Amino acid sequence: MRLLILGGTEFVGRALTDEALARGWEVTVFHRGRHPAPPGATVLRGDRTAEGGLAALDRGEWDLVADTWSGAPSAVRDTARLLAGRAAGYAYVSSRSVHPHPCPAGLAEDGPLVDGSPDAGDVPYPEAKRGGELAACDAFGERALLVRAGLILGPGENIGRLPWWLLRVARGGRVLAPGPYASPIQYIDARDLAAWTLDAAARGLGGPYNLVSPPGHTTMGELLDTCVRVTRSGAELCWTDSEPILAAGIAPWTDLPIWLPPGEDHTTLFTADVTKALTTGLRCRPVRETVADTWTWLESLGGVPPQRPDRPAVGLAPETEAKLLGG
Template sequence: MKLLMLGGTEFVGRAITEDALARGWEVTVFHRGHHAPPPGTRALHGDRTAPGGLDALAAGEWDLVVDTWSGAPTAVRDSARLLAGRAGRYGYVSSRSVYAYPAPAGLTEDGPLVEGSADAGSTAYAEDKRGGEIAAVDAFGDRALLVRAGLILGPYENVGRLPWWLNRTARGGPTLAPGRPGLPLQYIDVRDLAHWTLDAAEAGRGGPYDLVSPAGHATMGALLEACAAVTGAAAEFHWIDQERIAEAGVEPWTELPIWLPEGELHDYMFGGDVSEALAAGLKCRPVEETVADTWAWLQSIGGTAPHRPDRPDKGISAEREAALLGL
């Protein structure tokens, strides 16, 4: 198989590139040149947002294109149109955020969607991802695979969620644990996402698939206990109920990464029906493996994870945490 990876140097793109190389595929990585792609790839450079930015892709044929773009849908539109006659399939890594909010737990791929346009400039994350989906389908039809990922964790994370919890747990001492330990989580290890995406494309699958672990694959307690185990820290978890957290004005998801209070938003984010992806071969590794491998990667790069400039910083300040803990 010949893969053209649009991106391929960070997080999801890198995991897909590494999985393809492990299969013995021929991989071309198209990127801006800010980060080195994995060894064994052929690199092409260009900026999809600039005039002439796709010139390096004017020639060449591939069995599969994978695109993780999350900005203006016009970038997906232009890439997909350019490659439609020279690529077999187009895998677009989208998001479960394309579903209209609020949505009940148990939502499937047939759920109502936000509005989007392939011709739109960047507006908001959900609308941009939906516009990217439309662009991929417009150019490739049923040869377009729409991978609607949920929360993504694992090595190379450049958003700051799991790395923050690992570093916070590693400091030890009294540690704020939000909500209750049995709160179910739903996420996807980036390597499981990569493996399923390439398997699905190779099998000729198209259309939308929600790609995230089954609901309750892990819990908040299991995640934090795994962080404590791999870091070797004597963290003392103090479980603080969600009402106290709300009263203190502490923001879920950003100040307390990964966590959402029980209710409508939690059902929307952590209650998806993934029976279609499971039937199509999705396998999810244990949370302990995801946490351990992310910690090993963090240690290999000095403990500080890279951070996407378009995403806010994550994590509660030591002062706000201490106030909630009554210290």
């Protein structure tokens, strides 16, 4: 298989590239050169947001194009149109955010969608991802695979959610642990996303697929307990109900990454129907593997994870945590 990955040097794009190279595929990465390209990949340079920035893609044929773009849909439109006659399929890593908020429990791929346009410029994230989907479908039709991910974790994460928890737990002491302990969470390890996407594309699958772990895969409690075990820090998790956390002005998801209190936000993000992906081969590794491998990766970086410049840093200020815990 000949894969063209648009990006391919960070987190999800890098996971796709690494997985394809491990399979012996011929991999070409098209990127701006801000990060090193994976060894073994052919490199094309360009900036899809600049005039003439796609010139390096004027030639070449591929079995699959993989695209993780989350900016202006017009960039997906222009790239997909350019490649439509020279690639067999187009896998666009989208998001479950294409559904209007809030979502009912158990929402499948056929739920309502936000408005979007393949011709749009800079628009909010849900509309950007929906516009990207439409752009991929306009150019590739049934050959467009729409990978609607939820929360993505794993080694290489450049948003900072799981890295923040691991580094906080590693510091030890009393750690604010947001309850309920048994609160279910759904996520996808970037490596499992990559494996399923390449398998699905190789089989010629198209259309939308929710791609997160199945219900019951793990809980907030198991996730943080695992952080304590893999870091061997001896941290004390202080489980706290959501009410005092919210009353203290602590923001779910940003101040306390991954966590959402019971309610419509939690239902929207953590109760997706993933039957369609499971029946087409999705396999999700245990949470202990995702956490342990992320910690190993963090340690290799000296405990300083990368941070996407277009996303705000996450995490709770130590003084705010200490105040809520009474010291």
